[in-house]
Amino acid sequence: MSNPAGVSTKFDLSAYLHQRQEWVENALTAAVPVHYPERIYEAMRYSLLGSGKRLRPIFCLASCELAGGTVAMALPTACALEMVHTMSLIHDDLPAMDNDDYRRGRLTNHKIYGEAIAILSGDGLLAYAFEWLVRQTQGVKPEALLEVVARLGHAVAATGLVGGQVVDLESEGKPDVTVETLHFIHTHKTGALLEISVVSGAILAGGTQELIQALTHYARNVGLAFQIVDDILDITGTAAELGKTAGKDLQAQKVTYPSLWGIEESRRQANQLIQTAQDVLAPWGERAIPLQALAEFVVARSH
Amino acid sequence: MSNPAGVSTKFDLSAYLHQRQEWVENALTAAVPVHYPERIYEAMRYSLLGSGKRLRPIFCLASCELAGGTVAMALPTACALEMVHTMSLIHDDLPAMDNDDYRRGRLTNHKIYGEAIAILSGDGLLAYAFEWLVRQTQGVKPEALLEVVARLGHAVAATGLVGGQVVDLESEGKPDVTVETLHFIHTHKTGALLEISVVSGAILAGGTQELIQALTHYARNVGLAFQIVDDILDITGTAAELGKTAGKDLQAQKVTYPSLWGIEESRRQANQLIQTAQDVLAPWGERAIPLQALAEFVVARSH
Numbered sequence: 001m002s003n004p005a006g007v008s009t010k011f012d013l014s015a016y017l018h019q020r021q022e023w024v025e026n027a028l029t030a031a032v033p034v035h036y037p038e039r040i041y042e043a044m045r046y047s048l049l050g051s052g053k054r055l056r057p058i059f060c061l062a063s064c065e066l067a068g069g070t071v072a073m074a075l076p077t078a079c080a081l082e083m084v085h086t087m088s089l090i091h092d093d094l095p096a097m098d099n100d101d102y103r104r105g106r107l108t109n110h111k112i113y114g115e116a117i118a119i120l121s122g123d124g125l126l127a128y129a130f131e132w133l134v135r136q137t138q139g140v141k142p143e144a145l146l147e148v149v150a151r152l153g154h155a156v157a158a159t160g161l162v163g164g165q166v167v168d169l170e171s172e173g174k175p176d177v178t179v180e181t182l183h184f185i186h187t188h189k190t191g192a193l194l195e196i197s198v199v200s201g202a203i204l205a206g207g208t209q210e211l212i213q214a215l216t217h218y219a220r221n222v223g224l225a226f227q228i229v230d231d232i233l234d235i236t237g238t239a240a241e242l243g244k245t246a247g248k249d250l251q252a253q254k255v256t257y258p259s260l261w262g263i264e265e266s267r268r269q270a271n272q273l274i275q276t277a278q279d280v281l282a283p284w285g286e287r288a289i290p291l292q293a294l295a296e297f298v299v300a301r302s303h
Numbered sequence: 304m305s306n307p308a309g310v311s312t313k314f315d316l317s318a319y320l321h322q323r324q325e326w327v328e329n330a331l332t333a334a335v336p337v338h339y340p341e342r343i344y345e346a347m348r349y350s351l352l353g354s355g356k357r358l359r360p361i362f363c364l365a366s367c368e369l370a371g372g373t374v375a376m377a378l379p380t381a382c383a384l385e386m387v388h389t390m391s392l393i394h395d396d397l398p399a400m401d402n403d404d405y406r407r408g409r410l411t412n413h414k415i416y417g418e419a420i421a422i423l424s425g426d427g428l429l430a431y432a433f434e435w436l437v438r439q440t441q442g443v444k445p446e447a448l449l450e451v452v453a454r455l456g457h458a459v460a461a462t463g464l465v466g467g468q469v470v471d472l473e474s475e476g477k478p479d480v481t482v483e484t485l486h487f488i489h490t491h492k493t494g495a496l497l498e499i500s501v502v503s504g505a506i507l508a509g510g511t512q513e514l515i516q517a518l519t520h521y522a523r524n525v526g527l528a529f530q531i532v533d534d535i536l537d538i539t540g541t542a543a544e545l546g547k548t549a550g551k552d553l554q555a556q557k558v559t560y561p562s563l564w565g566i567e568e569s570r571r572q573a574n575q576l577i578q579t580a581q582d583v584l585a586p587w588g589e590r591a592i593p594l595q596a597l598a599e600f601v602v603a604r605s606h
Contacts, residue, residue: 035461035462036466037461037466037469037470037473039469039473040461040465040466040469041461044461087426091422091423091426094419094422096417096418096419096422097419097422114399115399116397116399116400116472117469117472119394119397119399119400119422120394120461120465120468120469122426123390123394123425123426123429123459123465124459124460124461124465124466125460126426126429126430127429127455127456127457127458127459127460127463127465128456128460128461128462129456130433130452130453130455130456131452131453131454131455131456131457131460132456134449134452134453134456135453142445142446142448142449143445145445145449146437146445146448146449146452149433149434149437149449149452150433150434150437150438151434152430152433152434153430153431153432153433153434153435153437154430154434155430156426156427156430157427157428157430157431157434158338158340158343158344158347158423158427158431159338159431160430162343162423162426162427162430163339163340163343163427165423166340166342166343166420166423167340169419170340170342
């Protein structure tokens with residue numbers, strides 16, 4: 001079994017993250033150049049570049065390496081994941097949805113470019129994500145690439161983040177939302193994309209079914225922990241720390257894990273989920289260290 | 304050279320269209336069942352099913368057969384094309400875009416389900432289109448399927464219909480829009496998806512480069528003719544015939560082909576484009592008859 005405490009001292013997560021954030025940033029910058037009509041490319045770049053932790057791309061790169069693949073092999077898919085994630089943020093922030101003025105510490109896309117361009121930026125990023133990963137990926141079996149395309153579609157469609165956002169919107173202002181509904185929202189709205197982020201890297205590298213199952217388990221635990229921590233931060237964080245308006249969930253009367261369990265129990269649950277996620281990857285020994293450290297990083301934000 | 308007049312008497316286009324519309328309708332109905340959260344599935348079905356000529360799917364099926372493939376081989380891609388087309392209609396109709404209350408003779412998606420669900424329905428259909436065509440297509444080489452995925456993404460992204468819609472929005476209310484700009488709008492907003500509709504069938508069937516080039520030429524001519532006819536109908540048609548608000552272009556001060564060329568010259572240009580499209584496919588003899596008849600059908604609407 002892995003020893004997360006030991007891991008942290010040997011493995012330089014900060015350097016690891018920094019390196020990969022730079023690779024992803026450079027790849028994304030190259031992926032979306034500015035052409036005519038400039039406004040739409042600028043709008044996509046505004047939301048896509050220059051901010052964000054790039055967690056989904058990094059999960060993808062890490063799982064590809066764990067499965068014996070290379071960073072280069074997974075980089076186009078990693079970028080596609082960030083494009084899709086950015087689409088979901090742009091659309092979620094729209095006045096008709098969550099009506100958010102700030103995101104990652106900056107004005108939201110529609111506040112700068114208007115609603116029409118914001119909607120189209122999202123559409124453009126979503127469609128382009130599929131083109132980009134198919135055109136740019138090299139050294140991967142076509143069947144594996146098709147599997148990634150299908151899973152990415154599934155993670156975004158009504159079976160994934162779209163479905164999660166629908167239930168989230170329907171639950172707003174309802175104080176009697178059950179924990180099952182809350183769970184549905186999070187496993188779909190954020191969990192589904194996180195899962196394909198983690199699993200896609202291993203699929204590209206031709207990982208075994210056993211590894212893909214373990215990574216699925218890992219991703220589900222990390223995804224839920226991630227959401228719990230997000231909910232905690234919404235209560236305990238400041239706008240400056242969050243880069244978005246704090247207390248939005250409370251204002252919107254959203255049911256959250258801390259509102260159901262309290263902050264302390266929520267933290268305990270998040271830690272437990274992360275521990276399980278790390279244990280699941282223990283059979284892969286040293287190669288699992290980056291993903292184990294990443295899991296810890298996700299909850300560390302809440303302390 | 305083909306003889307379109309002769310074609311019409313021998314080939315029963317009406318029966319051909321009816322048969323394929325039914326296949327597509329049945330496949331689409333099966334493709335989008337209703338699950339929890341029901342509202343999003345109902346909203347997607349509302350716009351996807353029960354109306355529309357299914358021209359894009361039928362172009363795809365016809366080009367697959369022309370290239371020696373089967374209808375079954377192309378049906379999932381045909382459905383994906385209609386899902387993507389429907390997404391673009393739902394989003395274009397939004398208040399932030401063209402602000403249309405009616406489409407295909409019925410209330411637009413957001414008038415029934417609200418803006419948030421309309422945006423999400425489009426997102427869901429777009430993502431699902433990719434999943435559906437990858438998961439359901441059988442008997443096609445994976446490389447061919449990847450080519451279709453990449454081209455479909457390209458046709459929808461800022462390089463395609465999203466870019467066309469952006470320039471369309473930017474041109475609204477400007478009386479000095481050039482014919483080049485008008486051409487950009489149409490080749491991107493409607494032309495790009497029409498082109499992949501026609502070309503994808505042949506790609507799936509493993510068609511030759513020569514055929515794919517001819518189909519590209521065919522599609523560009525038909526796409527432009529289609530748009531010219533649409534512009535004419537906006538002036539000469541009634542709301543009942545159009546299934547949407549008539550005279551919207553005039554109201555919005557949109558530059559159109561008839562406003563640049565007059566109605567008669569626009570009709571002549573459309574007919575010329577269709578003639579060229581038919582001639583391009585003449586080397587494929589009898590197998591090209593359905594696509595040649597379809598080309599004629601596109602302009603026949605304007606008479």
